[in-house]
Amino acid sequence: xxxxxxxxxxEVSVRRRPEKIHDIVVASVGGQGGILATRILATLFLNLGxxxxxxxxxxMAQRGGSVETHVRRGRVVYSPLVPRGEADALLALEQLEGxxxxxxxxxxxxxxxxxxxxxxxxxxLGGQHYPEHVRETLEQRAGxxxxxxxxxxxxxxxxxxxxxxxxxxxxxxxxxxPAEAWxxxxxxxxxxxxxxxxLEAFRVARELTLARVGG
Amino acid sequence: xxxxxPTEEAVVLLSGNEAIARGAYEAGVTVAAGYPxxxxxxxxxxxxxxxxxxxxxxxxxxxxxxxVIGASFAGARTLVAQKHxxxxxxxxxxxxxxxxxxxxxxxxxxxxxPGMHSSQNEQDNRQYGRMARTPVLIPADSQxxxxxxEAAYELSxxxxxxxxxxxxxxxxxxxxxxxxxxxxxxxxxxFERRPQDLVMLPANARRRHPxxxxxxxxxxxxxxxxxxNRVEPGSTELGFVTGGVAYQYVxxxxxxxxxxxxxxxxxxxxxxxRRFAARVRYLFVVEExxxxxxxxxxxxxVKVLGMGVAGPAVFPRVGExxxxxxxxxxxxFLGTGSTAFPLPGAHPGAGAALxxxxxxxxxxxxxxxxxxxxxxxxxxxxxxxxPEPGPGEELPGRPPVLCPGCPHRAVxxxxxxxxxxxTGDIGCYTLGYAPPFHSIDTCTCMGSSIGHALGLExxxxxxxxxxxxxxxxxxxxxxxxxxxxxxxxxxRGTGTVIILDNGTTAMTGHQxxxxxxxDARHHSAPRIDxxxxxxxxxxxxxxxxxxxxxxxxxxxxxxxxxREEPSVVIASRPCVLLPGVRKPPIxxxxxxxxxxxxxxxxxxxxxxxxxxxxxxxxxxCTGCLVCVQLCKPGALLxxxxx
Numbered sequence: 001x002x003x004x005x006x007x008x009x010x011e012v013s014v015r016r017r018p019e020k021i022h023d024i025v026v027a028s029v030g031g032q033g034g035i036l037a038t039r040i041l042a043t044l045f046l047n048l049g050x051x052x053x054x055x056x057x058x059x060m061a062q063r064g065g066s067v068e069t070h071v072r073r074g075r076v077v078y079s080p081l082v083p084r085g086e087a088d089a090l091l092a093l094e095q096l097e098g099x100x101x102x103x104x105x106x107x108x109x110x111x112x113x114x115x116x117x118x119x120x121x122x123x124x125l126g127g128q129h130y131p132e133h134v135r136e137t138l139e140q141r142a143g144x145x146x147x148x149x150x151x152x153x154x155x156x157x158x159x160x161x162x163x164x165x166x167x168x169x170x171x172x173x174x175x176x177x178p179a180e181a182w183x184x185x186x187x188x189x190x191x192x193x194x195x196x197x198x199l200e201a202f203r204v205a206r207e208l209t210l211a212r213v214g215g
Numbered sequence: 216x217x218x219x220x221p222t223e224e225a226v227v228l229l230s231g232n233e234a235i236a237r238g239a240y241e242a243g244v245t246v247a248a249g250y251p252x253x254x255x256x257x258x259x260x261x262x263x264x265x266x267x268x269x270x271x272x273x274x275x276x277x278x279x280x281x282x283v284i285g286a287s288f289a290g291a292r293t294l295v296a297q298k299h300x301x302x303x304x305x306x307x308x309x310x311x312x313x314x315x316x317x318x319x320x321x322x323x324x325x326x327x328x329p330g331m332h333s334s335q336n337e338q339d340n341r342q343y344g345r346m347a348r349t350p351v352l353i354p355a356d357s358q359x360x361x362x363x364x365e366a367a368y369e370l371s372x373x374x375x376x377x378x379x380x381x382x383x384x385x386x387x388x389x390x391x392x393x394x395x396x397x398x399x400x401x402x403x404x405x406f407e408r409r410p411q412d413l414v415m416l417p418a419n420a421r422r423r424h425p426x427x428x429x430x431x432x433x434x435x436x437x438x439x440x441x442x443x444n445r446v447e448p449g450s451t452e453l454g455f456v457t458g459g460v461a462y463q464y465v466x467x468x469x470x471x472x473x474x475x476x477x478x479x480x481x482x483x484x485x486x487x488x489r490r491f492a493a494r495v496r497y498l499f500v501v502e503e504x505x506x507x508x509x510x511x512x513x514x515x516x517v518k519v520l521g522m523g524v525a526g527p528a529v530f531p532r533v534g535e536x537x538x539x540x541x542x543x544x545x546x547x548f549l550g551t552g553s554t555a556f557p558l559p560g561a562h563p564g565a566g567a568a569l570x571x572x573x574x575x576x577x578x579x580x581x582x583x584x585x586x587x588x589x590x591x592x593x594x595x596x597x598x599x600x601x602p603e604p605g606p607g608e609e610l611p612g613r614p615p616v617l618c619p620g621c622p623h624r625a626v627x628x629x630x631x632x633x634x635x636x637x638t639g640d641i642g643c644y645t646l647g648y649a650p651p652f653h654s655i656d657t658c659t660c661m662g663s664s665i666g667h668a669l670g671l672e673x674x675x676x677x678x679x680x681x682x683x684x685x686x687x688x689x690x691x692x693x694x695x696x697x698x699x700x701x702x703x704x705x706x707r708g709t710g711t712v713i714i715l716d717n718g719t720t721a722m723t724g725h726q727x728x729x730x731x732x733x734d735a736r737h738h739s740a741p742r743i744d745x746x747x748x749x750x751x752x753x754x755x756x757x758x759x760x761x762x763x764x765x766x767x768x769x770x771x772x773x774x775x776x777x778r779e780e781p782s783v784v785i786a787s788r789p790c791v792l793l794p795g796v797r798k799p800p801i802x803x804x805x806x807x808x809x810x811x812x813x814x815x816x817x818x819x820x821x822x823x824x825x826x827x828x829x830x831x832x833x834x835x836c837t838g839c840l841v842c843v844q845l846c847k848p849g850a851l852l853x854x855x856x857x
Contacts, residue, residue, distance in 0.1 A: 021682055029613065030615065040389070042228055042390055043228065044393065046228050051391075052228060052390070052391065052392060053356070053389060053390065053391045053394065054389060054391075055385055055386070055388065055389045055390075056230075056388045056389070056390075056392040057332050057333075057388065058253050058254060058256075058332075058388055058723075058724070062615075063615035063616060063617070063618060063643060063646065063722075064615055064616045064618060064820060065613055065614055065615035065616070066612075078390070078463040078464070078466040078467040078538075079460075079463045079464050079466075079467045079537070079538045080356075080385055080389035080391070080460070080463065080537070081385065081537055083467075083537065083538040083539050084537075085538055096610060096611070096613070097613070098497075099610055100610050100613075120611055120612065120613035121613075121616050121649075121650070121818065121820060122611040122613070122614070123610050123611050123824075124648060124820065124823045124824045125651055125815060125818055125821075126611070126650060126826060128611035129611070130611065131610060131611075135346065160834065206608065207429040209284070
């Protein structure tokens with residue numbers, strides 16, 4: 001699957017390998033599946049025996065707005081919200097949202113970001129500019145960046161809607177949990193019919209990232 | 216995605232709302248009702264997945280509570296769930312029900328929304344406990360959401376009072392681990408006639424009111440030893456009284472500090488607080504919403520630092536709290552930005568400030584310590600605890616928008632085209648406020664559109680009504696639009712009401728309602744005919760039009776506003792997010808585009824602006840064909856017939 005086309009499906013910029021990932025912020029656009037990704041992470045941590053807390057936002061923000069969810073694990077977890085500047089990892093399903101929630105990661109934190117761009121209405125109709133060089137900015141500020149063509153991976157796996165799970169595949173390469181634990185958590189949240197495509201997207205992203213990071 | 220409700224003992228990850236439902240199920244609840252509203256909706260949705268409970272969406276919260284009170288009279292354990300502003304709608308039955316004995320335990324779930332993620336205000340419904348003299352419980356996570364719910368039924372039956380469970384967005388929509396167990400067998404229901412207690416005539420209510428006050432006194436005694444309150448010892452001279460999700464923020468920001476956690480938010484345990492206060496040098500009260508505890512604690516004669524009811528304002532009075540805000544506020548008050556936990560004695564400036572405050576009896580805020588921020592500014596200095604500003608500050612915003620294919624879009628296009636004044640209402644369509652329509656001029660609460668329209672007409676004269684419409688969703692109309700429509704007819708208004716009928720309560724995630732045709736369990740249900748209902752209210756001019764048909768909409772709205780009598784236009788199309796509504800995307804033939812920009816006036820996210828031309832986003836387009844009707848040169852086309 002790892003082809004040598006002009007735009008690789010996954011690129012990794014490493015300054016420092018993240019040690020442990022406990023607090024994760026998931027940034028997405030309403031409807032992209034950010035909440036589902038958060039719930040899969042929570043189930044994974046739960047199954048691994050951790051205390052887990054998540055925070056979601058429902059309602060009006062889900063109508064195409066910017067959606068921010070949090071998931072935390074630990075022996076004891078108090079706040080369901082990761083304090084700003086303290087997240088170990090940011091999982092961004094869209095470029096601009098990755099940039100928006102960048103201040104949530106701690107110095108040296110990891111960013112796993114989709115290369116997908118969804119211009120908000122303020123850009124498509126409001127005359128504002130979609131930021132350029134998002135990847136470079138993330139690279140400068142994050143200790144570790146995985147830049148993922150999540151749509152491309154999901155499309156190849158069979159459905160663009162699996163992009164969120166593809167990103168989890170990339171994130172999984174930075175964490176110690178075994179692939180089987182991820183499969184179990186992903187399967188717990190998907191109807192049987194959607195599992196093969198999602199697990200394939202997960203596998204491809206995980207393997208490509210591992211190949212670049214070094215397992 | 217919906218996980219099956221576990222039936223055996225297990226530890227599971229639940230949202231606060233799911234945990235409330237679980238607690239109610241285990242407590243043996245048999246009747247539950249509510250009206251959807253973020254962040255409360257999943258309580259009823261989850262209960263609808265359990266067997267052996269009557270669960271319903273009611274037309275509104277008042278109706279839901281009245282129904283539940285009836286079930287309580289019969290001895291059933293009952294639950295009613297709503298968002299904070301929903302309890303305003305139900306306040307009428309609630310504030311009299313609290314005079315009456317609850318036979319079956321009754322829990323009133325109020326999900327408050329500090330920070331207004333999806334609400335029009337951030338009222339603090341602990342206040343209703345004080346008004347009604349009923350206990351208020353506030354859980355801090357999902358486990359407490361469940362166990363407090365179970366405790367609430369015992370409390371309700373022991374003290375013969377309804378109990379409020381006040382959740383907030385971060386508890387309702389946070390997930391954490393919950394130990395679940397088995398269901399308690401409900402008692403057999405029985406209705407006993409006791410009209411002297413259940414008929415609130417003045418004579419009976421006068422007899423009941425002293426009992427309510429006695430009950431409150433008994434609850435105050437109970438509060439002192441209530442197992443839902445607890446003292447967590449610590450090693451610092453700073454102490455915190457807190458509860459709800461704010462407790463989590465305090466624990467994370469100051470893990471070494473002693474904490475008095477209030478699970479019973481009302482009435483408060485004054486003696487317990489007094490004893491706790493004596494053990495610490497500075498006592499902070501950290502609460503989300505109003506300075507509710509702060510006022511009660513001060514009234515009990517205990518000096519406490521909070522939002523500045525008496526003395527400096529340490530914590531913000533608006534918005535949500537967070538770990539960062541709590542940490543920054545306390546540090547700012549103590550006059551240090553250092554990361555080490557400051558001992559008060561080590562900072563003479565801070566100590567002096569507190570002494571000044573204490574000795575002045577809170578008459579005036581003290582001057583800030585040298586080099587330290589003024590304590591009163593704490594709420595605006597939250598970023599002192601955050602990393603240097605990221606690029607986020609200049610980024611284009613991403614506000615929520617009407618979905619591609621939303622059936623409200625064409626209506627707002629017409630309203631904007633004719634520059635009509637629009638009184639709006641609560642629902643997805645409030646987004647008609649946003650560009651490019653700028654079409655909502657007022658929005659207050661559920662059902663307000665119609666009353667506001669009549670009021671504008673009465674103040675400005677019937678000519679104004681020729682350029683005025685009220686817009687209201689189908690669910691909102693059934694919730695509280697019917698009576699103002701009758702008001703408009705009865706009081707000789709001549710306004711136009713547009714019912715945006717998408718067949719569901721869309722904003723909260725597509726719940727059924729009386730005009731939708733399905734119930735809380737998604738079973739087919741009797742469907743109220745909106746057209747016939749409007750006619751029965753006395754509106755003679757009722758038109759039903761296809762909400763995707765621009766020409767028909769324009770004609771109907773022009774005719775309706777012109778008529779000098781009340782008129783209703785029902786713009787009908789199912790919400791595009793409902794299963795089976797989406798259609799294949801349209802086509803865009805770029806060589807036909809004359810760059811007129813007409814399509815952009817729809818503000819559809821599927822038509823992205825590329826220079827002066829649209830770029831069709833085929834993933835987003837739902838094939839509603841509204842833009843096709845606007846494209847004169849035929850560059851935007853319906854998909855080819857197979």
